[in-house]
Amino acid sequence: MLCRMEEAMKRLKRTACAAVLGLTALSAYGVMAVAQQTAPTTDEQAIRQVVTEMTEGFNSHNGRAASIMYLPDARLITVRGEVMEGQVAIEKGLASIFETRAKTAMQRTLSVSIRLLRPDIALVHVTNELSGLVAPDGTALPSHQELSLRVLSKQDGRWQVAAFHNTMVRPFATSPR
Numbered sequence: 001m002l003c004r005m006e007e008a009m010k011r012l013k014r015t016a017c018a019a020v021l022g023l024t025a026l027s028a029y030g031v032m033a034v035a036q037q038t039a040p041t042t043d044e045q046a047i048r049q050v051v052t053e054m055t056e057g058f059n060s061h062n063g064r065a066a067s068i069m070y071l072p073d074a075r076l077i078t079v080r081g082e083v084m085e086g087q088v089a090i091e092k093g094l095a096s097i098f099e100t101r102a103k104t105a106m107q108r109t110l111s112v113s114i115r116l117l118r119p120d121i122a123l124v125h126v127t128n129e130l131s132g133l134v135a136p137d138g139t140a141l142p143s144h145q146e147l148s149l150r151v152l153s154k155q156d157g158r159w160q161v162a163a164f165h166n167t168m169v170r171p172f173a174t175s176p177r
Helices: 002-059 063-067 087-099
Strands: 070-077 083-085 106-118 121-131 144-155 158-168
Touching: 002 063, 002 106, 002 121, 002 144, 002 158, 063 087, 070 087, 083 087
Parallel strands: 070 158
Antiparallel strands: 070 083, 106 121, 121 144, 144 158
């Protein structure tokens, strides 16, 4: 009888040890999973900050402030299809736009969607409401929404814009949804 009790106690100890090891491993896995989920959040916050800086730069009507986040070889395509190649050309092009049709324009960010394609490449869709633009003849244009596609690249720990393409959201009243 004593042998059976000792045998049962040994099995109980082995089972308890296995359970403790299993729970420890499961806890460690859970901590690692949470840590992995936290990393994109940090990047997403940094990317959202770049979007905010772009909007603030636009609203200040300052070509430099609106273009400083672009990579030296970046490409920007405006809602009108104007192509600007390189950060220097983007700064100059935006400054020209701010001196003319966007002199009093204001941008308000409505939504931001971020998709990390790789740890260092992000695809960002941003919907803005734009007001205060004027036509070439000086006529005030109605407020409208624009959707931009932005490709950001993380280099040396810093997110920067590699490409920007803008389009109007439903520019014609009869366009399909």
